[in-house]
Amino acid sequence: DGGITQSPKYLFRKEGQNVTLSCEQNLNHDAMYWYRQDPGQGLRLIYYSQIVNDFQKGDIAEGYSVSREKKESFPLTVTSAQKNPTAFYLCASGTAGELFFGEGSRLTVL
Amino acid sequence: GQQLNQSPQSMFIQEGEDVSMNCTSSSIFNTWLWYKQDPGEGPVLLIALYKAGELTSNGRLTAQFGITRKDSFLNISASIPSDVGIYFCAGRSGGSNYKLTFGKGTLLTVNP
Numbered sequence: 001d002g003g004i005t006q007s008p009k010y011l012f013r014k015e016g017q018n019v020t021l022s023c024e025q026n027l028n029h030d031a032m033y034w035y036r037q038d039p040g041q042g043l044r045l046i047y048y049s050q051i052v053n054d055f056q057k058g059d060i061a062e063g064y065s066v067s068r069e070k071k072e073s074f075p076l077t078v079t080s081a082q083k084n085p086t087a088f089y090l091c092a093s094g095t096a097g098e099l100f101f102g103e104g105s106r107l108t109v110l
Numbered sequence: 111g112q113q114l115n116q117s118p119q120s121m122f123i124q125e126g127e128d129v130s131m132n133c134t135s136s137s138i139f140n141t142w143l144w145y146k147q148d149p150g151e152g153p154v155l156l157i158a159l160y161k162a163g164e165l166t167s168n169g170r171l172t173a174q175f176g177i178t179r180k181d182s183f184l185n186i187s188a189s190i191p192s193d194v195g196i197y198f199c200a201g202r203s204g205g206s207n208y209k210l211t212f213g214k215g216t217l218l219t220v221n222p
Contacts, residue, residue, distance in 0.1 A: 006152075031208040042116075042198065042214035043153075050208055058209075090152050097160070098143060099200070099210055101152035 003027065006091050006102035013078075013085070013109050021076045021105045023091030032074035033092040033099070036060060043090065049074055078107060085109050116199050116213030123189055124221050131216045132183040133199035139211075140204030142175050142182040147196045147215075156197075157184070189220050 004025045013019045025032065034046040045058030049068040063082025068074055074093075078085045086109045091102045113136045123129055133142070141160055145153035157168050159175035159182060166173055172185045182201070186193055199213040 004152075035212075040214070043212040045209065048209060088150075092152075094208065097141065098155055098158050100155060101145075103152045104150070106150070 004091060004093055004100060004102035006089075006105050008105060009103065011105060011107045013107065015109055016080045018077055018079050019085075019107065021078070021089055021091075021107070023074045023076065023102060024072055025074075025093040025102075026072060027093055027100065028071070029093035029095060029100075030071070031094050032068065033094075034058075034064070034066065034074070034076045035090040035092065037088040037090060037104075046076065046089075114199060114201060114211050114213040116216060118216060119214070120217040120219070122219045122221065125189060125191060127189055129186040129189055129193075129218060130183060131197060131199075131218075132181060133201070133213045134181045135201055135211075136180075137203060138179040139201035140179070141202040142173070143200040143202075143210065144171075144173050144182070144184045145198045145200065147198065149195075153198055186218075189218075191220050191222050194218060194220050 007022045031050045033048040035043040044060050046064050047066040049055035052071050055066050055068050065077045089105045092099045116133045143158050144156045147153040157166050157173040162179050163177050164175040170187045196215040196217050198215045200210040202210050
């Protein structure tokens with residue numbers, strides 16, 4: 001099946017721990033994105049990458065890190081420096097036109 | 111940065127009614143996209159608009175790209191219970207920048 005796969009769907013983390021969210025796409029898209037969604041806040045851009053081995057900070061990059069070693073993969077690490085990491089995280093990929101989303105990963109910090 | 115104002119924030123309607131929501135921007139966009147999100151899922155693309163004045167339909171959904179390129183609207187006709195969800199608009203300013211700016215969403219509730 002073609003699409004964007006995020007894992008895990010649900011994740012619990014203790015304070016002070018880093019956690020990595022996986023995002024894989026087989027749509028041959030050049031660009032990939034990570035968004036954070038909080039109730040009433042809409043979608044806020046964390047990081048994006050338009051080509052392999054290159055990525056740019058979005059609007060709320062502090063406390064997050066990414067890598068883009070392969071076209072198909074764009075993992076997001078939520079570090080212990082992120083003050084309020086509990087949220088719904090969405091990965092997306094696309095071309096110059098449309099953007100397509102994965103099903104999301106819900107991170108809860110205990 | 112670019113701002114998108116989406117309204118209304120929420121709507122409560124009866125099944126069978128028509129719905130209209132819109133987005134306005136502080137700057138010009140070259141692309142407008144409309145998404146629907148069900149609870150706990152990722153947004154799904156409904157309609158993409160690429161030219162000023164363009165009017166595009168997808169079943170009971172119709173969206174238009176405003177002539178000024180600073181606004182777009184989405185209409186849903188004859189609403190049904192499965193239309194419930196959050197609807198987002200998104201815009202792109204063009205060039206080599208692939209970034210989208212999203213509105214904060216319209217929460218639609220349909221009473222059977």
